[in-house]
Amino acid sequence: MKAEPADQKRLLDLQEVDSRIRLLTHRLRTLPETVEVQRLEGRVSELRDAKAAAATRLGDLDREQRKAESDVDQVRARAERDNQRLNAGQVSSPKELERLQSEIASLHRRQTELEEVVLEVMERREAADAEHARLQKEIEAAEAELEAVEERRSAAVVDIEADLASAKDRRGRVSAEVPEDLLALYTKLRAQYDGIGAAMLRYGRCEGCKLALSTAELGQIRQASADEVLRCEDCRRILVRTTESGL
Ligand SMILES: [Zn+2]
Incomplete structure (x- = not known):
């Protein structure tokens, strides 16, 4: 799947607000x-x-x-x-x-x-x-x-x-603000993977599963075009690149 880098980053904002809604709902129940x-x-x-x-x-x-x-x-x-x-x-x-x-x-x-x-x-x-x-x-x-x-x-x-x-x-x-196909993928993954559908690649580590990517994986990511929607090899979540990704 392809999506503008800005749209991919917007997914991180969406994830943040979704996690907050989940936390508040849980707090209300408990x-x-x-x-x-x-x-x-x-x-x-x-x-x-x-x-x-x-x-x-x-x-x-x-x-x-x-x-x-x-x-x-x-x-x-x-x-x-x-x-x-x-x-x-x-x-x-x-x-x-x-x-x-x-x-x-x-x-x-x-x-x-x-x-x-x-x-x-x-x-x-x-x-x-x-x-x-x-x-x-x-x-x-x-x-x-x-x-x-x-x-x-x-x-x-x-x-x-x-x-x-x-x-x-x-x-x-x-x-x-998120394109429909990207939103659909995110929604599906979020339902599947414990409320987290998209994660930042932060200094070589997936923020979704907290695992460090291998040198080979990072190499592939460096080669990938900016509008390619990447997935973490370990947790399958959408992996979003930012300036903090350490690439
Ligand atoms: Zn992961």
């Missing part, structure tokens, strides 16, 4: 803020689940406490009834008297035990309450952090998209 947003969303969701479980525990303990308190009330009421009977002098049989006194003593012991149960449930309820409050604080902190990272991500996206838009604009202008 923003660290995106990973961080996902992590924080997961954390907020976990914390909300834990808070819901803590609220359920709290409800269970509320019921448990009310039940324990009502058990205490029942025992206390029965002991009071027994005491009233005793004090009213209604019981005359010594055997019945003894039974009643023994029941009152046993009800007092039972009441003490049940009051301990109430205290123990209240302690567990306080701990559950504190856990619930702690989780709520953690959720608020994680949500605030998430919001800050989302803002940072949006700002980064806006910057990169602005750079991308100007790079694409430049690409449009540069590619319009």
Whole structure:
């Protein structure tokens, strides 16, 4: 293929802008803020689940406490009834008297035990309450952090998209200056060879594959006419000569 040396050099400008577009697109896809947003969303969701479980525990303990308190009330009421009977002098049989006194003593012991149960449930309820409050604080902190990272991500996206838009604009202008057949070859090679279709021959080295050309290859290139479109023997990309080629 033949192409004006100036057109061949224009291909290097196109390659540069294409590489920049590729880099910016990659950067947009792999923003660290995106990973961080996902992590924080997961954390907020976990914390909300834990808070819901803590609220359920709290409800269970509320019921448990009310039940324990009502058990205490029942025992206390029965002991009071027994005491009233005793004090009213209604019981005359010594055997019945003894039974009643023994029941009152046993009800007092039972009441003490049940009051301990109430205290123990209240302690567990306080701990559950504190856990619930702690989780709520953690959720608020994680949500605030998430919001800050989302803002940072949006700002980064806006910057990169602005750079991308100007790079694409430049690409449009540069590619319009490259002859169609040369552009087609470049496009095909770029798709084939990892985004690089044209490379500069720089001081005897192909910038595409970074390999130094042999003396024989350089000799052939010196012989070639300036409008001959050359290809690297190693990576097959279009090899563009400039004043820095070292020929
Ligand atoms: Zn090469």
